[in-house]
Amino acid sequence: xxxxxxxxxxxxxxxxxxxxxxxxxxxxxxxxxxxxxxxxxxxxxxxxxxxxxxxxxxxxxxxxxxxxxxxxxxxxxxxxxxxxxxxxxxxxxxxxxxxxxxxxxxxxxxxxxxxxxxxxxxxxxxxxxxxxxxxxxxxxxxxxxxxxxxxxxxxxxxxxxxxxxxxxxxxxxxxxxxxxxxxxxxxxxxxxxxxxxxxxxxxxxxxxxxxxxxxxxxxxxxxxxxxxxxxxxxxxxxxxxxxxxxx
Amino acid sequence: xxxxxxxxxxxxxxxxxxxxxxxxxxxxxxxxxxxxxxxxxxxxxxxxxxxxxxxxxxxxxxxxxxxxxxxxxxxxxxxxxxxxxxxxxxxxxxxxxxxxxxxxxxxxxxxxxxxxxxxxxxxxxxxxxxxxxxxxxxxxxxxxxxxxxxxxxxxxxxxxxxxxxxxxxxxxxxxxxxxxxxxxxxxxxxxxxxx
Numbered sequence: 001x002x003x004x005x006x007x008x009x010x011x012x013x014x015x016x017x018x019x020x021x022x023x024x025x026x027x028x029x030x031x032x033x034x035x036x037x038x039x040x041x042x043x044x045x046x047x048x049x050x051x052x053x054x055x056x057x058x059x060x061x062x063x064x065x066x067x068x069x070x071x072x073x074x075x076x077x078x079x080x081x082x083x084x085x086x087x088x089x090x091x092x093x094x095x096x097x098x099x100x101x102x103x104x105x106x107x108x109x110x111x112x113x114x115x116x117x118x119x120x121x122x123x124x125x126x127x128x129x130x131x132x133x134x135x136x137x138x139x140x141x142x143x144x145x146x147x148x149x150x151x152x153x154x155x156x157x158x159x160x161x162x163x164x165x166x167x168x169x170x171x172x173x174x175x176x177x178x179x180x181x182x183x184x185x186x187x188x189x190x191x192x193x194x195x196x197x198x199x200x201x202x203x204x205x206x207x208x209x210x211x212x213x214x215x216x217x218x219x220x221x222x223x224x225x226x227x228x229x230x231x232x233x234x235x236x237x238x239x240x241x242x243x244x245x246x247x
Numbered sequence: 248x249x250x251x252x253x254x255x256x257x258x259x260x261x262x263x264x265x266x267x268x269x270x271x272x273x274x275x276x277x278x279x280x281x282x283x284x285x286x287x288x289x290x291x292x293x294x295x296x297x298x299x300x301x302x303x304x305x306x307x308x309x310x311x312x313x314x315x316x317x318x319x320x321x322x323x324x325x326x327x328x329x330x331x332x333x334x335x336x337x338x339x340x341x342x343x344x345x346x347x348x349x350x351x352x353x354x355x356x357x358x359x360x361x362x363x364x365x366x367x368x369x370x371x372x373x374x375x376x377x378x379x380x381x382x383x384x385x386x387x388x389x390x391x392x393x394x395x396x397x398x399x400x401x402x403x404x405x406x407x408x409x410x411x412x413x414x415x416x417x418x419x420x421x422x423x424x425x426x427x428x429x430x431x432x433x434x435x436x437x438x439x440x441x442x
Contacts, residue, residue, distance in 0.1 A: 079406045127304040175297060 001029030002228040007081040009033045009073065011064050011121060012091030014043035016190035017140070020216035021088055022046050022057070024224045030086060031056035033077045037063050037091065056081070064091045064117030074124040083132070086227045087125045089118035090140045092158075094192060096151040107154045114158035115165075122169060122180075130176045136227045137173075139166055141184040141238050147246045159184075163238050170236030179235040181226045186242025188214040209244030251284075251377050255384035258310070263384075266309060267302075267377040274301040284374045299368065302376060311408040312383040315424035318364075322429055323349075338362045349431050352378035379424070386422040395419065 003025060013022040013034040023046070026032045032050060034057055036043035043059035050057035060076055062069035077084050093113045095106040118139050129135025144152055145159035166182040173180060187193055187204055197204065197213065205211060222241045225231055240246070251260040258266070264284060272279040275292050288294035294302075303314035323345060324332045332342035343358050346367070352375040353367075392401050394412035401410035401419065409420045 075407050079404070082406065127300075127307065130301050131304050131308050172297065175295075176301060 002230060003086070003224070004029035006030045006085035006227075007033070007077065007083050008086035008088065008227065009035060009077055009084065009121075009125070010088045010090055011035045011062075011073075011117065012037070013088070014039045014046045014059070016192055017185060017188060017216045017219050018088075018090040019046045020220035021090060021223045023049060024217065024220035025086065025088075025227060026050040026053065026055040026057055028224050028228065029055075030227075031081050033057070033073070033080070034059045035062055035064070035073055035091065037061070064089075064121060065112045067120055070117075070120040070124050073121075074128070078128065084125055084128045085132075085134065086136050086138070087121060088138045088140070088223055088227070089121050091117055092140060092192075094152065094155050096155070096195075098151050099153050102154065110154040111158050111161075114155065115161045118162065118165065126173065126178070129178045130173075133177045135173075135178040136231075137169065137178065137180045138223050138226050139180070139182045141166070141182040143184055143186045143240065143242050143246050145184060145238075166238055167236050174235060179226075179231070181231070181234060181236070182238035183219060183222050183226065184238050184240045184242065185219045186214055186240070186245040188216055188219055188241075190216060207245055208242070209247065212243065214241060214243055251374070251381065253381045253384075255381055255388050257388060258381075258384055263381060264377050267306065267373055267380060270302045270305040270309070271373055271376070273305060274298045282373055284372070284377065286373050287369075288371045288373065288376075289369045296368070299371070306376070306380055307408060310380065310384060311403060312380065312387060312421055313408055313423045313425075314379065314383070315428050317425045322425065326429075326433070333364045336363050336365065338364055338367075349428055350375075383422070383424055383427060386427045390419075390422060 006029065008025045008030045010018055010022045010025065010032060012018040013032070014036040022032050022034045034043050034046045036059060040061065047057045047059045058080055060073050062073040064070060074084065091113060093110060095110050097106050122137060125135070139162050141162045142155070142159040144156045145163050149156065163182055166180055169180040186208065187197065219241045222239050226234065226239065251264055253260050253263055268279050268282040271282045271292065275294060275298060282292070286292055288299065306312065307314055332339055332345065338346065343362065346353065347355055347358050353370050357370050392410060394401050394414065394417050396417045397412065397414050399412050399414040401412045404411045404418065409418045411418045
């Protein structure tokens, strides 16, 4: 297995794309820390799905916007598994509003979870990865970083920030053999995209060359590739998993 | 013979020096014999800021300590008032005095008028790291090992820089390097009657 003996943290790893990533990394051999903020039952279910296949996983509650929580997330990973090889910053939220109706809180909460969260997580794992001279960090971006769209200036700004952060971190951490990449999903079938799919199905599908929505598992496979040594010469890239949307 | 007379009683001078030289050698990808205690990290070994962190992280893992992360002058400026310590990027006389006292690791001959704050990291030698490590080990040694909740003698955590109570799992982190340095600066400033 490509990730045998490795340990991964997946933030927001209990539901949607995050759950698929947790399961995919576990299936490839990694022990997985399934992070969740509030979805305790979903996290327990994801862990059960992994341990049922004789792989190792634990659920750790932590709010990625809080410094103390992130420290605890990483320290409990190290005390449980003794190492840390892969970080997937997947936890994300949307608060879609037209800009004129967007509250400051709508703006800040999206930036906090989707941009500050990855910063805090990356900062916390770097000492361990640097000492190991190895590590793969994957930040979840979005097609929304590249393509304009109504009602998500906050989300687009955060994800655009992620793409810039991927490139900056890739250069900064490369001397210590830590790779940093992004994965930018298009419209994937999850709870989070239910509303947008409901309201604009025809418009969306007209623009997707593959003429269908993506599945969380298809995004998870891209993450697994970047996490593994199969991508040993790939850093600073944002891999689009969009069915061709935006090409 | 070691050049260092350590304050801590757990790690002897020669072992401490070797550990730092090895961490530096690893960070720079060179042989440990190329690393002298007097080597300047930047001028002699070509270290960049990321390498400083790398050295600190290696030593943190090995010795279970917290190296300072913050810029000491910046933190001190927030306390004493920025203008009093650094003026237009240049360390003031008071700032120099504070640095000399809080960081005896630095070469006092280089702490002279006109020094720019940005030049301070360039003054670090391998010896500087060894002295800082020793001070952190000393601070760790002095901390109370009684559990704050139940009074049981706490033990070193196997993976993390903290003490763990075997009775109720309470954990207490080892002193942060930022706090160790800063507290010393504050203590000195009181003796000096700084603002």
